[in-house]
Each structure stands twice: as structure tokens, then as C-alpha cells.
Amino acid sequence: MSTFKRIFKRKSALIAASFIILIFVCAIFAPLIAPASPTEQFKDGLTIQGAPIAPGDQYLLGTDLLGRDLLSRLIYGARTSLIIGILANGIAVLLGTSIGLIAGYLRGRVGSLIMRITDLMMAFPALLLAITLAAIFSPSLLIVALVIAMVNWVQIARVVYTQTIAIAEREFVLAARGLGATNRKILTRHIFPHLLPTVLVYATLGISTTVLLEATLSFLGIGVRPPTPSWGNIIFENQTYFITAPWLVFIPGVAIILLALAFNLLGDVLRDELDPTQRGNS
Amino acid sequence: MNEILKLTNIRKEFHSSSSTKPIVAVDNISLSLSKGKTLGIVGESGSGKSTLARVMLRLIEPTSGSIEFNGVDLISQKSADLRKLRSQMQMIFQDPMSSLDPRMSVRDLIREPLDIHKVSDSKTRNQMVESYADKVGIAKAALDKFPHEFSGGQRQRISIARAVINGPALIIADEPVSALDLSIQAQILNLLKDLKQELSLSFVFISHDLSVIKYFADEVAVMYLGNIVESAPTKVLFDSPAHPYTQALISAIPQIELGNKVERIILSGDIPNPANPPSGCHFHPRCPIAIDNCASLAPSLSSINSSHQVSCNLVQVRA
Numbered sequence: 001m002s003t004f005k006r007i008f009k010r011k012s013a014l015i016a017a018s019f020i021i022l023i024f025v026c027a028i029f030a031p032l033i034a035p036a037s038p039t040e041q042f043k044d045g046l047t048i049q050g051a052p053i054a055p056g057d058q059y060l061l062g063t064d065l066l067g068r069d070l071l072s073r074l075i076y077g078a079r080t081s082l083i084i085g086i087l088a089n090g091i092a093v094l095l096g097t098s099i100g101l102i103a104g105y106l107r108g109r110v111g112s113l114i115m116r117i118t119d120l121m122m123a124f125p126a127l128l129l130a131i132t133l134a135a136i137f138s139p140s141l142l143i144v145a146l147v148i149a150m151v152n153w154v155q156i157a158r159v160v161y162t163q164t165i166a167i168a169e170r171e172f173v174l175a176a177r178g179l180g181a182t183n184r185k186i187l188t189r190h191i192f193p194h195l196l197p198t199v200l201v202y203a204t205l206g207i208s209t210t211v212l213l214e215a216t217l218s219f220l221g222i223g224v225r226p227p228t229p230s231w232g233n234i235i236f237e238n239q240t241y242f243i244t245a246p247w248l249v250f251i252p253g254v255a256i257i258l259l260a261l262a263f264n265l266l267g268d269v270l271r272d273e274l275d276p277t278q279r280g281n282s
Numbered sequence: 283m284n285e286i287l288k289l290t291n292i293r294k295e296f297h298s299s300s301s302t303k304p305i306v307a308v309d310n311i312s313l314s315l316s317k318g319k320t321l322g323i324v325g326e327s328g329s330g331k332s333t334l335a336r337v338m339l340r341l342i343e344p345t346s347g348s349i350e351f352n353g354v355d356l357i358s359q360k361s362a363d364l365r366k367l368r369s370q371m372q373m374i375f376q377d378p379m380s381s382l383d384p385r386m387s388v389r390d391l392i393r394e395p396l397d398i399h400k401v402s403d404s405k406t407r408n409q410m411v412e413s414y415a416d417k418v419g420i421a422k423a424a425l426d427k428f429p430h431e432f433s434g435g436q437r438q439r440i441s442i443a444r445a446v447i448n449g450p451a452l453i454i455a456d457e458p459v460s461a462l463d464l465s466i467q468a469q470i471l472n473l474l475k476d477l478k479q480e481l482s483l484s485f486v487f488i489s490h491d492l493s494v495i496k497y498f499a500d501e502v503a504v505m506y507l508g509n510i511v512e513s514a515p516t517k518v519l520f521d522s523p524a525h526p527y528t529q530a531l532i533s534a535i536p537q538i539e540l541g542n543k544v545e546r547i548i549l550s551g552d553i554p555n556p557a558n559p560p561s562g563c564h565f566h567p568r569c570p571i572a573i574d575n576c577a578s579l580a581p582s583l584s585s586i587n588s589s590h591q592v593s594c595n596l597v598q599v600r601a
Contacts, residue, residue: 180368
């Protein structure tokens with residue numbers, strides 16, 4: 001049975017994958033699915049007192065502080081959040097893994113030098129770095145993703161570095177060298193597959209932190225520019241209302257959590273199924 | 283050119299961060315192996331056997347000394363050339379559970395040496411994998427399983443298939459049967475012996491078990507704390523051991539012959555810490571026949587006769 005089939009035999013993986021696909025579909029076909037424009041401020045979108053309308057018949061998930069339809073904003077926001085989540089996180093994982101892998105395998109002076117640079121990056125306040133970078137480059141989705149990646153790769157590099165050192169000491173690596181394998185082959189065939197569980201966990205955990213970091217940047221005015229919605233900035237825009245209109249914070253919050261959870265579940269199953277000694281367990 | 287492997291004055295030091303004094307794991311070892319023969323290396327754990335095995339293939343760099351493989355100096359080889367040479371010299375490790383990558387299927391594991399050295403085309407490689415698996419006694423149906431699904435003996439068979447599939451000239455077997463049950467040991471030893479015959483291999487066979495060495499080796503070198511203390515053809519060594527350490531080891535082999543009781547020589551204590559070896563002869567604190575001189579005078583390996591060498595102050599006095 002192929003790995004693919006085995007993965008989807010598991011209920012948790014199936015549910016998680018379905019949810020992720022659902023969000024993707026929402027993001028891609030947002031104009032067709034969304035009941036309204038995400039930026040349109042409805043005349044009847046606020047109560048007479050000027051408060052947001054609670055979820056109900058007219059607005060399925062209610063309206064936000066400017067009288068915009070929350071459901072539509074969420075659907076359109078999925079675009080931004082997914083792009084940021086996947087792009088920024090992807091870059092961070094790619095960068096962190098390769099740097100950690102190289103430093104951990106080479107060790108010695110080169111390895112130490114690389115790791116001191118990552119230490120430097122770690123010591124530097126992440127938000128300050130993000131603000132500086134965002135100020136230098138004019139904010140766009142790509143720049144925001146890059147900025148987040150620049151902040152996030154460091155932890156991954158650290159973890160991958162120590163793991164690589166431990167794996168490179170194992171006897172099957174020596175055995176591969178004894179067979180005459182090149183460094184590249186040892187790295188790709190023997191070390192990387194053992195790092196995969198760690199990388200997968202980081203990649204899936206990173207989705208939620210990335211979405212939230214994007215929200216922070218948006219809040220500071222250096223992320224995605226309003227009125228373009230993202231799940232993060234919906235929360236930030238509406239946080240002052242969270243006592244009188246809790247759904248404005250609660251619903252996008254749940255969306256972020258569910259997305260992160262879905263990626264985590266999928267990552268867990270993937271990790272188990274890719275490890276022959278774990279396969280079929282749990 | 284009759285020598286497949288020749289080590290000259292090999293020394294390997296390890297530096298620990300806690301002390302400035304290096305640990306000498308292998309001290310000034312010279313030995314040679316003729317084509318088609320088996321050299322047995324025997325010694326307690328901590329005697330430097332495994333370090334020596336890894337140095338022989340330049341899997342770790344010796345601090346000094348030279349290694350000649352089939353007339354080629356290994357130390358001066360560039361890494362790309364050395365990698366090519368590796369198909370000619372293979373290692374079998376003690377514990378196949380740790381020397382086989384747990385994430386690879388048996389098929390991929392046995393195929394790996396062929397892939398690395400780009401032997402022939404994909405179809406031929408697969409055929410070779412199947413024929414070599416058959417040769418070592420792994421069923422074709424089991425090829426898509428993973429190492430953890432096998433018993434220890436089966437796993438060692440997989441390692442052996444990996445070691446011989448590229449048609450090497452030399453195999454270094456580092457305690458290949460020590461992790462196995464006694465009954466399985468015999469099977470693996472027979473398999474190695476058959477393969478040696480069939481593929482005309484030369485062997486360096488490392489073990490702490492003298493009876494295994496006696497069965498397998500043509501010549502034996504006895505190691506103690508990084509030094510060779512005695513070396514001789516197997517029969518000579520077992521019939522007339524000259525070094526007190528060898529004598530003690532041989533007297534410890536269990537015998538089943540009735541009425542033929544061998545006096546056991548019991549060695550006290552453990553092998554000393556190699557970071558802080560005893561002065562003079564390294565063996566003197568445990569030696570049953572040591573004299574005062576032994577604490578200050580380090581003996582060197584010298585010949586008793588053309589094939590028998592021993593490193594002991596007293597033997598030299600006697601001779």
C-alpha cells in the first residue's frame with residue numbers, strides 16, 4: 001500500500017486534509033463563495049448606536065466595527081493568511097533546515113561561524129528586525145512573507161543543527177562513508193530523512209505563529225495594508241470590541257487555531273508514516 | 283605484490299577537551315595481511331581494536347603512520363579517489379541495528395553500494411540485489427521489509443550482502459558475531475567462510491572471542507591497550523602462546539575434554555584507563571609473572587622466530 005493511501009486511511013489525517021483543502025478552495029474561489037465584498041461597508045451593517053451586528057440571518061457571522069460582512073472578510077482573509085503562512089513558513093523552514101544541516105554536518109570552524117551568526121540573529125529583537133526590514137522595503141505580501149521568514153528560520157536552524165550532529169555520529173552514517181558515499185548522498189539519503197520528523201513538526205507549528213506574526217505586523221502598519229483582510233488583522237482591528245462583540249475576535253481566532261491544528265495533525269501522521277519503525281502504529 | 287593490506291607504525295590519538303594529554307587508542311602498530319588470508323585481531327574491550335579497524339579503512343584518520351592497500355598508499359589519496367577505492371574494501375560492523383539505516387528497506391540497503399559506485403544499469407542492479415540476498419540467505423519476499431523487522435542474525439546477513447555486493451578484495455569484520463546468539467554465530471561464521479572461498483576475499487577479523495578467532499583466522503594478533511603484544515600463525519599462537527596475557531586468555535577458553543584440565547590463569551582487575559596507561563609495560567599491573575623491571579621498561583615487539591612476535595620483557599630475557 002502506498003504511503004499516500006495509508007495516510008488517508010487515518011481519520012484524523014482525512015479530517016485535517018479536508019479542512020485544509022476547504023480553506024484553500026475558499027481562498028482560491030473567494031469571489032464566488034463570499035456573500036459580499038470584503039471591503040464594502042453596509043449601510044445597515046451597524047446598529048443605530050454604531051455597534052457591530054451579531055451573527056444572524058442577515059450577516060451569517062455578523063459584521064465588524066466598520067459594518068463589513070465578517071464571513072466575506074474571513075473568506076478573503078484566508079488568501080492572505082494562507083499565502084503568508086505557507087510562503088513565509090516555507091522559506092523559513094527551507095533556510096533554517098539547510099543552514100542547520102550544513103553547519104551541523106561540517107561542524108568545526110565553518111559550523112561554529114554559521115551558528116554564531118544565527119545566535120546573533122536570535123539575540124536581535126525579532127519585531128525590531130521586522131519593522132526595520134519592512135521600513136526599508138515598501139510593504140507587500142511578498143516582503144511581509146520574507147520578513148517573517150527572516151525572523152523565523154533561526155530557531156529551526158538551531159534545532160536542525162543539534163539534531164544533525166547527533167545523527168551524523170550514528171554508525172549507519174559511518175557505514176555509508178565506508179561504502180564510498182559522497183557527502184551530498186549522506187546528507188540527502190541518510191541524515192535528512194532522520195531530520196524530517198523534526199522539520200515537519202516545525203513546519204506545521206510554524207503556520208500558526210506565522211499567521212499571528214503577520215497580524216502583529218499588520219497591526220503596526222507594516223503588514224498587509226487595510227482594507228485587505230487577513231485573519232490576523234481582523235482580530236487586531238476588532239480587538240477593542242471584544243467584550244461587546246466577542247465573535248469578531250473569536251471567529252477568526254478559531255479559524256487560525258483550526259488551520260494550525262489541521263496542519264499539525266497532518267504533519268504528525270506524515271511523520272509517523274514516513275518512519276518505517278512507526279508505520280501502522282497509533 | 284602479495285600483501286593486500288600493510289600498516290606501518292600506525293598511531294591514533296584522541297584529544298579530549300578535559301585534559302591536555304591525548305588518549306592513545308592505537309600505539310605504533312605495524313601489521314600486514316597476505317591476499318586470501320584472514321588476520322584475526324583479538325583483545326578486550328577498550329584495547330583499541332575497533333579504532334584500529336576504522337583506521338585500516340581510513341574511516342578515521344591516523345595521527346601518524348601509513349596504510350597501504352593493495353600497494354596503494356591510502357593516506358595520500360584524495361577524497362574522490364579514496365571513495366572509488368572503497369568499493370574494494372568493506373567493513374562489517376558489530377551491531378547491524380545501528381549500522382543499517384532504519385529508514386531504508388532491505389532492497390535499498392543492499393542496493394546502496396551499487397548505486398554509490400554507479401554499477402551497471404538499474405535493472406542489473408536489481409537482479410544483483412536479488413542474487414546476493416539469496417547468497418546470504420535473505421528471502422526475496424523479505425526485501426521490501428525494514429531492518430527492525432528482522433532478527434539479529436538476519437540483519438547481519440543484510441550487512442554482509444552490502445559488504446560483498448561490489449566484489450571487494452578486503453573485508454574488515456569488526457566483531458561481526460559478538461551481538462548474536464551462539465547458534466546464530468555459527469551460521470554467520472559459516473556464511474562468511476563460504477563467501478571468503480567463493481569470492482576469494484581477504485579478511486581482517488576482529489573479535490574478543492578466541493574460539494571464534496581460532497575457527498576463522500590464519501594469523502592472530504593480540505592487542506592490549508593499543509599495542510600488539512603478540513602475533514603468530516593461529517596454530518602456533520594457540521599451541522605455544524608466549525605472552526602472559528595471551529596465555530591467560532587461552533586458559534580462559536572453556537574446555538569440554540574430560541580429565542584434561544587446564545590451569546586457569548585468572549587476571550585481576552580491568553583493562554587500565556587508556557587516558558592514563560601504566561608505566562613501562564602496560565600489562566605489568568595485571569601480569570602474573572611481572573618483575574620489578576616491568577614497571578619502568580617498556581618492551582617492544584620482537585621476533586621469537588620468523589613468524590612469531592611477542593612484546594614482553596621476560597620473553598626477551600629468556601630468548
